[in-house]
Structure formats: C-alpha cells, structure tokens
Amino acid sequence: CGVENPYHAMVQFLEHFANTVSQSKPHIPASAKVHPSAVVEGCLGENVVVGPGCVVMADSEVGDGSVLEANVTIYSNVKVGRECVFQAGSVVGSRGYGFYMYAGERRMVPHLAGVVIGDGCSFGANSVVAAGFITPTKIGNHCHFDSFVQIAHNCCLGDNIMMASQSGLAGSVTVGDNVELAGGAQSAGHLTIGSGAKVAAKAGITKNIPENAVYAGFPAEDIAVWRRSVVRLRQMGKK
DSSP: OOOSOHHHHHHHHHHHHHOOOOOOOOBOOTTOEEOTTOEEOSEEOTTOEEOTTOEEOTTOEEOTTOEEOSSOEEOTTEEEOTTOEEOTTOEEEEOOSOEEEETTEEEEOOOOSBEEEOSSOEEOTTOEEEOBSSSOEEEOSSOEEOTTOEEOTTOEEOSSOEEOTTOEEOTTOEEOTTOEEOTTOEEOSSOEEOTTOEEOTTOEEOSOBOTTOEEETTTTEEHHHHHHHHHHHHHHHTO
C-alpha cells in the first residue's frame, strides 16, 4: 500500500535504522598522541595527533599522520584520509541544514551518511563540513580550506581545491579538480563548478560554471563581462 507522504516515510525509515547503539570500540595505536582532555571513541591511524578538547566520535576513522589541533570535532560516520590537518574549532560531519514540511510543522532532515575526506587535506580554523543525507559528503585529495569555510551536505569535491576564508558551498554542489574560490565567494545549491575554474572574491554563484572559466560578481558571470559591466555602470553614474 502507499504512504501519505513518501519523503516523511523515508525519513522515518532512516531514523529508525540509524538510531542503533554503536558496537565499535576505540582504536588508539601506541604511536598516536592524544591529549588527556580529548575524547576518542573512533579509530585512529598511526602517528595521529589529537589536541586538547578534541572529540572523535564512534564509527569514525582518522588516517595515518593526521593532526587535530584544539577543539576539533569529528562526528560519527566520518572517514578522514592520511596526513590531513584540522585547525582549531573545525567540525566535520555535523548535521546539514535541511528541513521539510509535514503535518503543518517544519521538521529537520536527518543527515546520517557522514563525510569522506581524501589524503593531504587541510581545514582552517572554524571550518565546517556537513554530513550527507543518504550518501556522504565527499572531498578529494590535497584540498585546502581557509578559516570559516562552509561545505554543506552532499557536496562532492574533486582534488586540489582551494577555498579562501568565508567562502562556502550550499548543498549538493559538485566541484571539479583544481578549482579556486577566493574569499567570501558563495555558491547556491545543486550546481556544478567545472574543473580548473576560478571564482573571484565576494562572487555569488547562481548557475553552473564551465571548466577553466574565471567568474566574478553577483550574479557571477565571466570576469571579462563583469569588468566591462562595472566600467559602464561607473560611467553612467558620473553622468
């Protein structure tokens, strides 16, 4: 038989089967260095450093040689690769920002699929990577994020991506390899930023960006068009 609201039924199904008590046990090898104030319930690789106030929740993995500085939180269902660095206050795997309406109420969408991070990545202070809904949020190898960077639920990032401070991606954005976002650049959700693209500071991305393009402005457009537009507007303003 059918259900009144398929989306709500799916959410109930997921919450029912996800809310089970974890049976995993912490794994902390002798080579790992864990500060006495840290809480480690997940699995650490060799030579991992966990600083003061950090939390590594159950059912999470931190790869060999990775460093968690102070007050870093790694949620459940997060898998971190080798040689990654998380500066103070970074949060990985927190619930994404999503809601739906049911029976006249706004309800939270559970994000239970976690995050998968490749090797050699770095995360600036107070950066956030949200967990995926049904499939994990994914970040490739050798990606580097400045302070206060936001990567929302179900984003899929390639390799060698650079994001400067206060830049952010809304949910379900796909980013190719070798992409650069300057400070304060922001993207709407469900878009694609092609490999090799560059986005100027404070730009607002509202549509897909082709490979190797350079975009600026709001709404973001090819930087050559944006520059001509700015010149014309200044000329009009002086008349």
